[in-house]
Amino acid sequence: MVNLDRLFFPEHVCLIGASEAALRGVTPYLFALKKVNFNKPIYCVNRKKKKVMYGLDAYPSILDVPGDIDYAIIGVPAEEVPQLIKECSQKKVKYVTIFTAGFSELGTEKGEKLEAELMKNVTNNLRIIGPNCLGPYCQESRLVNTEIFEIKEREGHVGYICQSGGHTSAFYFIGENRGFPFNKVVSIGNQCDLTIQDFIEYFTTDPKIEVISCYIEQVKKSTQFLGILEESSKKKPIIFWKGGHTIEGELAAASHTGAMSSSYEIFQSAIKQHGGIITESMEEMADLTLGALYLAPKKLGKNVGLVVAGGGASVELTDEVAKLGLNVPELSLDTREKIRELIPEVNTYDRNPVDLGMYGWFVSVFSKLIRYIAEDPKIDILIFQFMTERAPQFAERLNDRHIEKSFLKRIKRVVKTVSIPFICILPNFNIIDPEITKIRKAFIDELTNIEVPHFPSTYRAANVISKLIEYQKFLDK
Amino acid sequence: MVNLDRLFFPEHVCLIGASEAALRGVTPYLFALKKVNFNKPIYCVNRKKKKVMYGLDAYPSILDVPGDIDYAIIGVPAEEVPQLIKECSQKKVKYVTIFTAGFSELGTEKGEKLEAELMKNVTNNLRIIGPNCLGPYCQESRLVNTEIFEIKEREGHVGYICQSGGHTSAFYFIGENRGFPFNKVVSIGNQCDLTIQDFIEYFTTDPKIEVISCYIEQVKKSTQFLGILEESSKKKPIIFWKGGHTIEGELAAASHTGAMSSSYEIFQSAIKQHGGIITESMEEMADLTLGALYLAPKKLGKNVGLVVAGGGASVELTDEVAKLGLNVPELSLDTREKIRELIPEVNTYDRNPVDLGMYGWFVSVFSKLIRYIAEDPKIDILIFQFMTERAPQFAERLNDRHIEKSFLKRIKRVVKTVSIPFICILPNFNIIDPEITKIRKAFIDELTNIEVPHFPSTYRAANVISKLIEYQKFLDK
Structure with a gap:
């Protein structure tokens, strides 16, 4: 199991690509973290400017940041990402979320190449979330990933793993208002390194999480996935909504043709056999999450x-x-x-x-x-x-x-x-x-x-x- | 076709069983009609009291009311209803809604008998809505049937026929708030005389009504029903939601076993063959009603x-x-x-x-x-x-x-x-x-x-x- 404690409870966060533009790149993270009074050091990196939003100092590179960094978020043009991954590795950063899009999800050769390139630059046990995602949210540590996420009073007991940024925030809205607030959420994007199963496994060991819900378009390493699903399902209800049910939807999801994604029927029956709970829409996933929280025990x-x-x-x-x-x-x-x-x-x-x-x-x-x-x-x-x-x-x-x-x-x-x-x-x-x-x-x-x-x-x-x-x-x- | 103009646009209304108790029997109609400033004469009948709500005079019998009565509503104990139907017939009332429950819907011999008895007392072309229902609502004439119904500004173009009082008001709520306000609504109850098909036929001739929606538990005179449905469907979309899909639901609906109600499959395919549109829930009926209003043309x-x-x-x-x-x-x-x-x-x-x-x-x-x-x-x-x-x-x-x-x-x-x-x-x-x-x-x-x-x-x-x-x-x- 990948221990993700320091991802959800980082001692220091570094925003690579922070600027003064509240709406651009990685800067919305800064806005959001300040809004909820995230109380650990936030370092900002900007290649050109010395000051960013809120008048914070910026370093030209993460390598110039004094002291350790547990967690970095990258939001710069895709072409620059491989080099930054090299620097994060050098700096011994533990986790990086690549917010930037423009990789394998484009379905172009260029995107695929860029994603492969960034992975080649990983050393020193750096683990990557994304690219093309929002990354983690943790209620307890106040680690928010956009301004949509707030810290509500009621303690959350749901873990949510999502392959779409939009569905991450939409389901967050539903849960907070419907009676199943979240303890931890992660938007995982293209899963170039950390996959849904890594988060399922970790959330299963988390005593505060009672139900795990997932929106997924593509499973990577399906044998490992099913093994982890079966073991985890014995401990907690795990609920799935798959995007790309239909041939048309799969085209839209632009998923690669693996055994798991080529047929929804196969996906569905594999999930059920291994103890997972299948839903067909966001509304149904919300119903099941709420129901599982209070009825499954x-x-x-x-x-x-x-x-x-x-x-x-x-x-x-x-x-x-x-x-x-x-x-x-x-x-x-x-x-x-x-x-x-x-x-x-x-x-x-x-x-x-x-x-x-x-x-x-x-x-x-x-x-x-x-x-x-x-x-x-x-x-x-x-x-x-x-x-x-x-x-x-x-x-x-x-x-x-x-x-x-x-x-x-x-x-x-x-x-x-x-x-x-x-x-x-x-x-x-x-x-x-x-x-x-x-x-x-x-x-x-x-x-x-x-x-x-x-x-x-x-x-x-x-x-x-x-x-x-x-x-x-x-x-x- | 039964011409129902004077039911929806009565020149005079008589409330039989009106009292001072705003919540009892027929009195809520008085409260509701006053609330929307219904501007035709309302006569009240109370066997014992001379004054009722709002200080209005009450007559001991409808026979004592001076002048004609187009429409009467009866809300008194069931046992008294047959006698009142006799009096309404004598008075040459055109339409009566029997709000009172306790007839054939009970499924008891006593209830069946009482319903048969009241029908025997019908003369002079009196037509009956109910028993066990709210009766008609008409936006234009301000004829409301409970305080739930208000007169909204936006002109309605939907006609709604419903066999349940609760579903009448619930669907009214939905329509008014969702964008398909009603022109005319009728809660029809046990259909001892006027049936759903009488209202479908009438609504079909109504130029203000563009879509007709129906909640039904039981069809009476099914051959006539299907004929009217087919003719009417050629002119307007007619949408059905049937209560009692399942054997369990049918028991709950306590419907009599006729060809139409004994099997939902038969009902469903008969409706479709004759041009009707089948829905499976109130929400779906609302979706179709809204959709038909704007998309069907x-x-x-x-x-x-x-x-x-x-x-x-x-x-x-x-x-x-x-x-x-x-x-x-x-x-x-x-x-x-x-x-x-x-x-x-x-x-x-x-x-x-x-x-x-x-x-x-x-x-x-x-x-x-x-x-x-x-x-x-x-x-x-x-x-x-x-x-x-x-x-x-x-x-x-x-x-x-x-x-x-x-x-x-x-x-x-x-x-x-x-x-x-x-x-x-x-x-x-x-x-x-x-x-x-x-x-x-x-x-x-x-x-x-x-x-x-x-x-x-x-x-x-x-x-x-x-x-x-x-x-x-x-x-x-």
């Missing part, structure tokens, strides 16, 4: 209890879980009797799905009911729906200004004392009303506090459950 | 031009359209040369998908580019992505406070002068930040103004295109 079963306010919605939820092979068993008579003590017969249903009708908005009825259903021995998982869009109206009707908080308070009590997992369905009917957004944020924050994952549709929740059940089967083998 | 083809900022995203978009059988043809050399005059080679791609890299945020580059691609004879549809989540950063970087508006302004110019349809991909990476929400709202409002549909993923956009191409094949037959 629990024993999952196929029998779902559904609690919802509305007949149509109860049909909808039932269809969606049944489509994915889960069961909606009829509740025990005992549970049904308890339900009937709380809600009348008209416009409701007590067998499962439990349709509460209007009573779904009465917080004490709702909370008693989810407890009864969760305690029913026939039920393995409880799924309930909450419509943030309707909350303002019911807040007014029921004279409870923060009705969403009242719900969460009660749900928290039930979740804490009942052993089965809970899932919340939170439809996104309205994504453009700032008021609804605030309610949704409060709701999601609290759900995250009590470790209840949320999904915008039951289909997506059921998909997560069924994929995690498959993963648990792999673990049980 | 145009000639659609399978050759898609993709414009996006970011390599990973360009792979993603390509995968997603290819999965659904659309093509991403290589652009003409001429177009590619024009593209290359605007963007450099590194970190971009000019063949299609067109990856603009960072240049995707330069509004003049972007707008020239989409014009070139849209004018390429190889391209039938142009799909571009905009990430509202990134807008604040680029607004700051590029010193353009309302960067989203600058984009829309330029896009508008191109859309107006190019004949092929445009589609915008607007990922929802962050649905809890009020600032992002505001930007997204501004963007969606403008997209709606220029009639460009938006989808949160390319897969969902491609699904809409491929289903509408199927529909156009039906029209061409």
